[in-house]
Amino acid sequence: MSETSAIVAETAARIFEDLADPQTVNQAKDEGWQAPLWNSLEESGLTLAWVPDALGGAGASLADGFEVVKVAGRFAAAVPLAETLLAGWLLSEAGISSPAGAMTIAPSRWSDDLKIDAAGVLTGKARNVPFGTRAGHIAALADGPSGPVVALVKLGDVRPTEGRNLAGDASVEIAFDKVKAIAHSAAPVGLDRQRLMLLGATVRANQMAGALETVLAITTRYAGERVAFEKPISKFQAVQHNLARLAGETAAAVAAAGSVADTFANGITDDRFFLEAAGAKIRVSEAATEGASIGHQVHGAIGFTKEHILHRFTLRLWSWRDDFGNESDWAVRLGRMIAAKGAEELWPLVASR
Amino acid sequence: MTAAIQFDQLRLPPECEKLRAEVRAFIAEETEAGIIKPSGATGGDSFSREFSRKVGAKGWLGMTWPKKYGGHERTFLERYVVTEELRVANAPTRLHFVADRQSGPILLKYAPEHIKMKVLPAICRGECCFAIGMSEPNSGSDLFAARTRATKADGGWLINGTKIWTSNAHQADYMIGLFRTSAPTKENRRHGLTQFLVDMKTKGITCNPVYQITGHHDFNEVVFENAFVPDDHVLGEIDGAWKQATSELAYERSGPERFLETYYVLEELVRVLGPDPDVRGAEGLGRLVAQLHTLRRMSVSVAGMLHAGKEPVLEAAIVKDVGTIWEQRLPHRARELAAFSEPEATNQVPFDKKLAYATTIAPKLTIQGGTTEVLRGIIARGLGLR
Numbered sequence: 225m226s227e228t229s230a231i232v233a234e235t236a237a238r239i240f241e242d243l244a245d246p247q248t249v250n251q252a253k254d255e256g257w258q259a260p261l262w263n264s265l266e267e268s269g270l271t272l273a274w275v276p277d278a279l280g281g282a283g284a285s286l287a288d289g290f291e292v293v294k295v296a297g298r299f300a301a302a303v304p305l306a307e308t309l310l311a312g313w314l315l316s317e318a319g320i321s322s323p324a325g326a327m328t329i330a331p332s333r334w335s336d337d338l339k340i341d342a343a344g345v346l347t348g349k350a351r352n353v354p355f356g357t358r359a360g361h362i363a364a365l366a367d368g369p370s371g372p373v374v375a376l377v378k379l380g381d382v383r384p385t386e387g388r389n390l391a392g393d394a395s396v397e398i399a400f401d402k403v404k405a406i407a408h409s410a411a412p413v414g415l416d417r418q419r420l421m422l423l424g425a426t427v428r429a430n431q432m433a434g435a436l437e438t439v440l441a442i443t444t445r446y447a448g449e450r451v452a453f454e455k456p457i458s459k460f461q462a463v464q465h466n467l468a469r470l471a472g473e474t475a476a477a478v479a480a481a482g483s484v485a486d487t488f489a490n491g492i493t494d495d496r497f498f499l500e501a502a503g504a505k506i507r508v509s510e511a512a513t514e515g516a517s518i519g520h521q522v523h524g525a526i527g528f529t530k531e532h533i534l535h536r537f538t539l540r541l542w543s544w545r546d547d548f549g550n551e552s553d554w555a556v557r558l559g560r561m562i563a564a565k566g567a568e569e570l571w572p573l574v575a576s577r
Numbered sequence: 578m579t580a581a582i583q584f585d586q587l588r589l590p591p592e593c594e595k596l597r598a599e600v601r602a603f604i605a606e607e608t609e610a611g612i613i614k615p616s617g618a619t620g621g622d623s624f625s626r627e628f629s630r631k632v633g634a635k636g637w638l639g640m641t642w643p644k645k646y647g648g649h650e651r652t653f654l655e656r657y658v659v660t661e662e663l664r665v666a667n668a669p670t671r672l673h674f675v676a677d678r679q680s681g682p683i684l685l686k687y688a689p690e691h692i693k694m695k696v697l698p699a700i701c702r703g704e705c706c707f708a709i710g711m712s713e714p715n716s717g718s719d720l721f722a723a724r725t726r727a728t729k730a731d732g733g734w735l736i737n738g739t740k741i742w743t744s745n746a747h748q749a750d751y752m753i754g755l756f757r758t759s760a761p762t763k764e765n766r767r768h769g770l771t772q773f774l775v776d777m778k779t780k781g782i783t784c785n786p787v788y789q790i791t792g793h794h795d796f797n798e799v800v801f802e803n804a805f806v807p808d809d810h811v812l813g814e815i816d817g818a819w820k821q822a823t824s825e826l827a828y829e830r831s832g833p834e835r836f837l838e839t840y841y842v843l844e845e846l847v848r849v850l851g852p853d854p855d856v857r858g859a860e861g862l863g864r865l866v867a868q869l870h871t872l873r874r875m876s877v878s879v880a881g882m883l884h885a886g887k888e889p890v891l892e893a894a895i896v897k898d899v900g901t902i903w904e905q906r907l908p909h910r911a912r913e914l915a916a917f918s919e920p921e922a923t924n925q926v927p928f929d930k931k932l933a934y935a936t937t938i939a940p941k942l943t944i945q946g947g948t949t950e951v952l953r954g955i956i957a958r959g960l961g962l963r
């Protein structure tokens with residue numbers, strides 16, 4: 225990690241520690257904690273890290289942004305930070321300035337079908353739009369008359385349905401019923417649906433890796449504290465082996481997510497990025513399935529309560545598997561790519577970095 | 578909340594990619610010449626004096642060792658590239674592999690100078706095969722139960738007892754053996770074992786084959802009857818072998834050989850599924866490739882951290898745990914995915930043959946070099962649980 229990335233990560237971690245401590249957030253009676261957190265993230269420039277100065281952002285590097293995303297995952301805070309980062313990136317790619325405030329992004333599902341005409345009028349439906357009731361704007365990638373178009377839509381101009389993911393975060397359906405974008409511009413060459421889904425997958429994989437780190441940390445700590453049969457449960461070999469497996473899954477997630485972030489941050493966008501991003505979303509989602517389950521097993525009943533913070537991480541881990549392509553979906557795409565290339569090309573691709 | 582597990586991102590430097598091209602060119606020549614058999618994957622013929630000598634001549638053995646011992650003072654990352662390319666190509670590396678990875682580094686650290694000057698250059702030339710003599714009939718995971726004795730004699734030691742599961746012993750020039758020189762103490766049951774360099778031609782050593790479930794003869798029972806080992810063949814501290822084991826372990830645990838041993842099955846699976854697999858085949862293949870890719874990135878990252886002077890002990894143990902489980906599961910997964918393939922698929926015959934072999938050897942992958950359970954104990958210790 226570069227020095228600036230480390231400083232950015234530290235800044236983000238401090239803000240979350242101060243304003244989104246999982247224990248405090250979990251006990252909060254309402255969502256009053258969100259505004260101070262968001263304001264602080266915004267003031268420090270983290271929400272628009274991927275937007276250049278000229279377009280209203282902080283102009284940080286891609287690598288810095290991924291560090292922020294991972295830290296956000298470690299706190300599993302229910303604010304649209306990752307979504308705003310992604311939205312800002314998408315708008316910037318098309319030269320559109322980012323508005324102030326929270327944003328979200330569409331599509332996050334392969335099945336979404338968004339169209340835009342030459343006048344910038346959008347039709348179609350986007351499902352499972354994350355934080356789709358909380359953001360001020362939506363950055364969308366839609367099919368235009370001559371290729372993909374990036375559009376900025378005011379949330380007030382559409383009517384999202386109610387909907388939540390497993391963790392209770394808004395995840396809504398938005399119908400674009402002849403909605404006029406407040407800005408739109410052709411996507412640059414190479415930026416298509418797949419590229420957006422790959423980057424979304426990369427961002428989610430990094431959040432998930434961060435969340436798994438926390439699951440490992442709190443589960444290991446709990447095993448050392450909880451006494452059964454007159455000793456800490458961490459002294460039972462069965463528990464140790466469960467934690468070793470959780471460490472293995474966390475390690476796989478951290479390595480895969482870090483690797484794809486590094487790939488994209490270094491401007492690699494060919495088949496190697498496809499392998500890295502699809503591979504990371506697949507492997508990190510598998511790790512989420514296994515790892516979160518182990519976290520619950522080691523915690524026993526206390527981890528099954530609303531009161532305990534474990535669910536903040538495990539339920540988001542399980543939900544995030546589905547955003548920007550789930551692991552089955554990416555696996556089919558990756559498998560088809562490998563099959564089409566043929567057996568001789570497999571190792572050279574795997575060993576290309 | 579600090580991160581306990583770290584994987585630094587590493588892009589292999591340009592000298593590695595240049596080297597990779599050289600290794601691939603060499604593999605292509607050797608395949609052409611029939612020395613490397615990509616269709617083989619049957620293990621029994623993986624010992625080749627001719628091939629190992631060629632690898633030595635290329636400068637790809639003892640790559641990281643000092644030049645005065647025949648080494649090449651190259652980086653661990655370069656060694657990594659050679660190892661992974663030879664492994665994926667199914668090259669016959671059995672003669673030199675243990676010596677290059679494990680035994681040489683022990684000698685470098687603990688052998689007297691004149692022994693180093695004699696043995697290490699032979700390893701680098703690819704002429705020297707090593708065996709590891711640790712396990713005994715009543716001492717496997719619990720190494721400290723070893724009973725084979727070394728008793729002090731004039732100018733050296735007399736060895737008596739039996740080692741077992743000793744890979745390569747019947748072909749090896751040397752063994753690095755772990756023998757009991759004192760009884761364990763009440764305070765420290767690990768006390769009393771010493772490492773020795775043993776010339777396998779020594780009188781009083783008998784090698785009896787033990788056939789594996791593949792039908793092959795790879796490991797042995799090695800019986801010592803008053804076999805004499807001179808004083809200068811003691812490696813390190815007498816009675817203190819337990820202190821010596823740790824530092825090289827990270828290299829040993831996290832290399833590409835920890836997840837690539839059944840790789841050939843995956844390649845053959847791609848052929849059997851064909852260029853346009855159904856959804857089930859594509860998904861299964863995609864997951865396997867994602868898992869392999871992740872393992873390799875973990876392993877490369879550990880190599881990079883070692884190269885940078887860090888000590889990723891926990892990460893290395895994790896690579897071996899996750900990697901060996903993966904390579905063990907791979908043939909079974911490939912079998913499931915190929916269940917509906919066309920019996921006339923052009924490579925059905927090689928696929929079946931390689932699958933049969935990989936399925937048969939799979940059980941050993943989570944036993945040799947320390948079982949999964951032992952490894953998870955080490956990971957648990959790294960997590961601070963014990």
Ligand SMILES: Cc1cc2nc3c(=O)[nH]c(=O)nc-3n(C[C@H](O)[C@H](O)[C@H](O)COP(=O)(O)OP(=O)(O)OC[C@H]3O[C@@H](n4cnc5c(N)ncnc54)[C@H](O)[C@@H]3O)c2cc1C
Nearest residue numbers: 709710711712717718742743744941944945946947948950
């Ligand atoms: C192909 C192959 C090659 C080998 N080559 C060599 C070689 O060259 N040199 C050499 O010295 N040895 C070699 N070995 C031996 C290998 O190191 C041992 O098999 C291994 O250390 C396990 O010992 P064991 O077989 O005695 O099993 P045991 O130790 O008896 O274990 C049996 C089972 O009990 C479990 N177990 C044991 N202790 C514990 C514990 N504390 N907690 C939980 N579970 C436990 C094990 O995990 C395992 O599942 C080789 C083995 C194989 C399969």
